[in-house]
Amino acid sequence: MYEKSRQLFDIARTCIPGGVNSPVRACGNVDSFPLFIDKAKGSRLWDVDGREYVDFVLSWGPMILGHADDDVERAIMDAVRRGTSYGAPCPVELALAREVVEALPGVDMVRMVNSGTEAAMSALRLARAATGRTMLVKCIGCYHGHADPFLAAAGSGVATLAIPGTPGVPPAVVADTLLVPYNDLAAAEECFDRHGEDIACLIVEPVAANMGLVLPQEGYLEGLRRLTKANGSLLILDEVITGFRVAYGGAQKRFGIDPDLTVLGKIIGGGLPVGAFGGKRRYMEMVAPQGNMYQAGTLSGNPLAMSAGLATLQALKTKDYDALERRTAKFANELGNVLARKGVAVQTPSIASMFGIFFCPELVHNFAQVGLCDQRRFTRFYSGMRERGVYLAPSAFETGMVSFAHSDEDFERALDAAKAVDF
Ligand code: KE4
Numbered sequence: 001m002y003e004k005s006r007q008l009f010d011i012a013r014t015c016i017p018g019g020v021n022s023p024v025r026a027c028g029n030v031d032s033f034p035l036f037i038d039k040a041k042g043s044r045l046w047d048v049d050g051r052e053y054v055d056f057v058l059s060w061g062p063m064i065l066g067h068a069d070d071d072v073e074r075a076i077m078d079a080v081r082r083g084t085s086y087g088a089p090c091p092v093e094l095a096l097a098r099e100v101v102e103a104l105p106g107v108d109m110v111r112m113v114n115s116g117t118e119a120a121m122s123a124l125r126l127a128r129a130a131t132g133r134t135m136l137v138k139c140i141g142c143y144h145g146h147a148d149p150f151l152a153a154a155g156s157g158v159a160t161l162a163i164p165g166t167p168g169v170p171p172a173v174v175a176d177t178l179l180v181p182y183n184d185l186a187a188a189e190e191c192f193d194r195h196g197e198d199i200a201c202l203i204v205e206p207v208a209a210n211m212g213l214v215l216p217q218e219g220y221l222e223g224l225r226r227l228t229k230a231n232g233s234l235l236i237l238d239e240v241i242t243g244f245r246v247a248y249g250g251a252q253k254r255f256g257i258d259p260d261l262t263v264l265g266k267i268i269g270g271g272l273p274v275g276a277f278g279g280k281r282r283y284m285e286m287v288a289p290q291g292n293m294y295q296a297g298t299l300s301g302n303p304l305a306m307s308a309g310l311a312t313l314q315a316l317k318t319k320d321y322d323a324l325e326r327r328t329a330k331f332a333n334e335l336g337n338v339l340a341r342k343g344v345a346v347q348t349p350s351i352a353s354m355f356g357i358f359f360c361p362e363l364v365h366n367f368a369q370v371g372l373c374d375q376r377r378f379t380r381f382y383s384g385m386r387e388r389g390v391y392l393a394p395s396a397f398e399t400g401m402v403s404f405a406h407s408d409e410d411f412e413r414a415l416d417a418a419k420a421v422d423f
Contacts, residue, residue, distance in 0.1 A: 004048040005036045024157035027394040030379045040067035042405035045391055053391035054410045058401040061241050061266040064353065065315055066405025072270050075311035076304060085302040093301035096310045100268065100278060103313070106252045106259040110278030111287055112301040116240035116265030117145025119275035120203065122295045123261045124149060127201035127234040129293040130283045135195055137202040139182040141367025143210035144203055144238050144263070152177045155210030155367070160395040182208050183216065183365045185223040196231035203236040206251030209399040211367045213349050213356030221257050240265035244316055246352040270308035319404050321352065328353045328402045331411045338418045344377070353402040370397070377423055384421030390414045
């Protein structure tokens with residue numbers, strides 16, 4: 001089993017660090033190795049050994065329509081015949097920008113970039129330019145990409161690999177990064193009491209999805225909004241995952257939070273490399289060349305990625321998000337029941353088309369509590385599910401994703417696999 005993947009991985013490790021182009025894919029933390037994927041369509045993946053899987057990773061979020069969606073594919077093919085990048089404005093980047101601005105209540109203007117990391121680092125620079133302050137507040141376990149200032153107590157791959165500290169990042173850089181537990185408003189208040197006048201911004205995942213799936217507790221996001229406003233700091237919502245997933249208008253629409261800046265990625269690229277940062281006009285007008293806060297990118301707004309993103313959003317406008325939320329919740333609850341019937345302490349929270357799997361007796365609300373979950377059990381569960389054709393994120397610090405292409409048969413296959421797995 002997995003022979004070709006093993007062979008390719010052995011070769012990959014000779015010329016790519018860890019054999020992968022992004023650490024969390026390596027599967028080392030779940031005592032395994034990555035599958036090399038041959039193709040994908042809808043809710044399914046096929047590895048290079050010809051084995052088929054129900055995919056609950058969806059490229060870590062972008063593929064909310066399902067893989068190789070016909071409309072998105074057509075848009076890409078039409079675009080590619082007209083050239084892939086001009087280094088000049090083109091109509092489709094304007095069309096995508098207008099779609100984003102229309103969808104997100106907190107976004108008056110938006111700048112396209114090429115990844116969520118680039119978007120978050122640019123939003124931070126803008127917050128610092130707008131306030132003249134340097135300090136950043138982030139939540140322990142939240143992940144905002146790999147730019148230096150965010151690599152303090154980060155989630156996702158940093159947590160997965162238990163990377164101590166932030167090798168290669170000068171202490172002076174993270175000295176301006178203040179850390180507070182997620183869902184702990186008192187800790188945030190104390191942080192602002194001590195540093196408020198020096199804090200440029202607080203950045204937060206409105207739904208934490210890089211420490212497993214941790215939902216915001218009642219009043220938490222509203223409290224952060226009040227706190228940042230009271231201190232003249234900007235609130236940045238990192239909607240790289242939640243944008244166009246927890247609602248078409250993102251978490252800011254779903255929870256009624258009015259951020260100063262918003263960070264986007266994943267879904268708005270439809271599977272091609274796109275990130276974006278946007279927000280209130282008074283701040284975005286500071287971005288070069290309109291203002292003098294410099295930010296740039298050779299491939300930003302390229303017609304191919306913009307076409308994939310626009311086709312994705314146009315398709316999403318026609319989709320029933322409530323129905324997908326109900327289907328995801330039903331699946332998550334049934335998965336939890338199947339596992340609990342095995343006498344296992346497990347929590348399977350969900351929101352919109354996202355679900356979490358925590359092997360612990362109580363629902364978790366922050367990163368410290370996630371650390372108390374049974375990671376060894378997760379490792380055995382992950383491998384058993386993969387052997388039975390169910391492709392989960394290879395980390396307890398990630399989140400399960402469901403697409404509009406997932407069928408009842410997909411959910412049944414996953415539940416049958418969970419019933420059969422010994423872990
Ligand atoms: P990218 O630079 O990977 O496009 O986006 C960084 C980022 C920013 N903000 C949030 C909330 C994110 O979740 C991410 C990236 N997500 C991870 C997985 N949860 C990407 C997977 C990977 O690193 O390979």
